[in-house]
Amino acid sequence: MTANQLMFILFALMIIVFSILTVTSHKILRAAVYLLFVLVSTSALYFMLNYQFLAAIQLTLYAGGIVVLIIFSILLTSHISQSFESLGWKKNIFSAIAAIAGAILSIVTILDYKFSATAEAAKEVDMRLIGKSLLSMNYDGYVLPFEVISILLLAAMVSAIVIAKKAGPSKTKSPTYNQK
Amino acid sequence: MNSGIPLQYFLILATIMFFAGIYGFLTRRNLITILMSVELILNSVNINFLAFNRYLYPHKLEGMFFSIFVIAVAASEAAVAIAIIINIYRRFTTINVEDVNEMKF
Numbered sequence: 101m102t103a104n105q106l107m108f109i110l111f112a113l114m115i116i117v118f119s120i121l122t123v124t125s126h127k128i129l130r131a132a133v134y135l136l137f138v139l140v141s142t143s144a145l146y147f148m149l150n151y152q153f154l155a156a157i158q159l160t161l162y163a164g165g166i167v168v169l170i171i172f173s174i175l176l177t178s179h180i181s182q183s184f185e186s187l188g189w190k191k192n193i194f195s196a197i198a199a200i201a202g203a204i205l206s207i208v209t210i211l212d213y214k215f216s217a218t219a220e221a222a223k224e225v226d227m228r229l230i231g232k233s234l235l236s237m238n239y240d241g242y243v244l245p246f247e248v249i250s251i252l253l254l255a256a257m258v259s260a261i262v263i264a265k266k267a268g269p270s271k272t273k274s275p276t277y278n279q280k
Numbered sequence: 281m282n283s284g285i286p287l288q289y290f291l292i293l294a295t296i297m298f299f300a301g302i303y304g305f306l307t308r309r310n311l312i313t314i315l316m317s318v319e320l321i322l323n324s325v326n327i328n329f330l331a332f333n334r335y336l337y338p339h340k341l342e343g344m345f346f347s348i349f350v351i352a353v354a355a356s357e358a359a360v361a362i363a364i365i366i367n368i369y370r371r372f373t374t375i376n377v378e379d380v381n382e383m384k385f
Contacts, residue, residue: 105284112293119297119320123304128313135316138297142323145290149334154347158326161351166319166358173362174312177369187307195306203299210291215336222338233341242345249352256356264363 108148114141126183128174136167153230290331297324311365311375315358322354 115138122134139162146155223229234246297320304317326347333343369375 102284108285108289112289115293116296116300119300122320123300123308123313123317128310131313131316135319138320139323142327145293145327146330149330151330151334151344154330154344154351157348157351161355162319162323166355169358169362170312170316173365176366177312177375178310184310187309192307195303198306199299199303202302203295206295206299207292210288210295215287217336218339220339223341225341225344229341230344233345240341245345245349249349253352253356256360260359260363263360264366 104148108145111141111144111148114138115145128178128182128184129171132167132171132174135170136163139163139167151225153225153227287331287335290327290335294324294327294331297327309377311361311368311377311380314377315361315365319354319358322350326350 118134118137118141122131122138125131125134139158143155143158143163146152146158233240234242237243301317301320301324304320305314308314308317329343329347329350333340337343365375368380372380374380
């Protein structure tokens with residue numbers, strides 16, 4: 101067993117165990133930290149696949165950005181030690197059956213299928229190539245999705261600010277929360 | 281490079297992660313944990329894209345760029361979702377999906 105395989109097994113076990121813990125943990129903050137472990141192990145897998153740029157993006161954006169955002173919103177909306185009441189066992193059982201059946205079906209299909217790789221030489225993914233492809237309009241270029249995603253990010257930023265900001269001093273009446 | 285690790289291992293790993301996310305999506309009743317399940321699902325799809333790109337089409341870059349776009353979409357989705365969740369918490373003082381069932385302003 102080579103070191104590569106050993107590392108893959110280690111990270112795969114970490115991902116499987118922590119992703120299952122993420123969806124079954126009863127403490128919400130612990131679930132967020134387990135999610136962080138999953139994301140970091142995923143970025144290790146990207147390093148193993150030789151996509152260094154994407155692994156760095158995964159580390160900074162997912163593990164550094166989204167998880168921190170999630171933890172902040174957890175701290176804003178619930179008590180740290182709050183644990184949810186467990187759902188009825190019926191719902192749990194049926195959801196587990198659905199998930200496991202889907203997983204088994206997909207795994208059987210994957211093991212059944214014969215993948216055929218191309219014989220062409222692998223392309224070295226360096227930063228220069230990524231930047232040139234993102235901004236080129238040729239056959240290999242990705243300038244249209246790049247622009248679309250930049251507009252999407254701008255729209256998301258503006259809408260997040262607009263949604264989350266406190267309603268200003270309204271002219272008619274002050275907003276009443278929790279009216280029931 | 282990744283000698284000795286078949287493509288199928290990556291796909292099986294991503295499948296297990298995906299269905300863990302599905303399970304969480306079905307059983308969780310807290311909006312933030314539902315969001316975390318969605319992040320799991322998106323992440324497993326990214327692993328699939330990259331493994332396919334590296335093993336089957338190593339002379340192209342489609343999988344990698346699609347993963348970049350998926351990550352960007354996930355980031356903007358998380359930002360907007362958390363803004364909505366905080367706004368919901370302000371109005372209802374809870375983020376349990378069973379208690380948030382009216383859109384009355």
